[in-house]
């Protein structure tokens with residue numbers, strides 16, 4: 001298959017394994033690269049001193065040895081509330097990370113520094129206004145995050161979002177994210193003008209994912225109506241499985257929390273505190289035997305029926321894409 005995305009990243013199949021906080025790890029990214037797609041992970045998954053450098057050295061080594069076209073990228077939260085942003089960006093630039101996914105803030109610095117050595121930058125966006133700003137800063141493309149996505153889902157359906165991005169930015173690379181877990185999903189996004197897809201939730205239920213078996217089983221056993229939005233993790237609505245613990249802590253910020261997050265004097269520090277305590281709750285939840293379960297996942301849980309290896313997931317999606325294409329051809 002050949003699209004703007006496979007050309008840009010030098011990969012065999014137009015798919016990114018999406019960055020997932022606490023879930024993505026080195027083993028998953030190596031498996032993704034070895035199976036012809038782009039693996040990615042949030043830099044924040046490696047917060048201890050020296051850890052990120054070590055992982056990047058390993059990934060660069062593995063990339064050298066590849067017998068297929070695969071690559072990897074890093075997700076940077078480019079927000080003032082991310083205390084590790086500057087430090088992580090410096091490390092990534094030094095290690096010449098092949099591509100970047102920016103989320104939640106202004107990607108200017110990442111674009112400038114990455115472009116100095118030819119790396120690509122894709123910006124997570126949920127609407128045209130934010131995308132326009134990233135476009136003017138010279139990003140290489142967008143990850144258009146739609147309804148039902150795992151994490152900070154967008155409000156708009158991909159059937160509207162993707163053609164709209166395509167109309168506004170006809171030469172940019174548009175990558176569809178949200179609810180895609182099958183080959184038919186990939187084919188439908190390509191047919192609407194996307195150059196590729198970014199898949200997150202499907203990869204939580206993999207052998208390699210760095211989370212407890214309880215979390216993986218919950219992905220397999222949940223249905224789309226089990227996914228709810230909560231403001232309790234980062235202040236911004238985030239999709240989680242509606243566990244008893246999620247119900248207990250509630251989904252909305254209260255009046256005082258809302259005031260603290262808009263007041264100009266308190267907002268930065270309050271948001272940092274919300275994010276830090278949300279991160280701690282999420283972190284506790286990925287360990288086996290923890291009953292305070294806060295499990296982030298998108299609506300594609302509906303389509304996930306087993307825990308497989310990353311290789312099996314990719315092979316299955318590739319094969320389903322071909323089948324969906326043949327089936328569709330027979331209609332015409």
Ligand SMILES: Cc1cc2nc3c(=O)[nH]c(=O)nc-3n(C[C@H](O)[C@H](O)[C@H](O)COP(=O)(O)O)c2cc1C
Nearest residue numbers: 018019020021103149150151178179200201296298
């Ligand atoms: C558990 C989980 C953690 C995530 N963490 C991040 C993150 O740290 N940074 C980010 O930009 N997106 C994050 N996302 C969003 C994904 O990168 C991606 O946009 C999304 O998973 C795509 O939708 P899907 O889950 O329906 O495939 C996360 C998603 C999930 C499910």
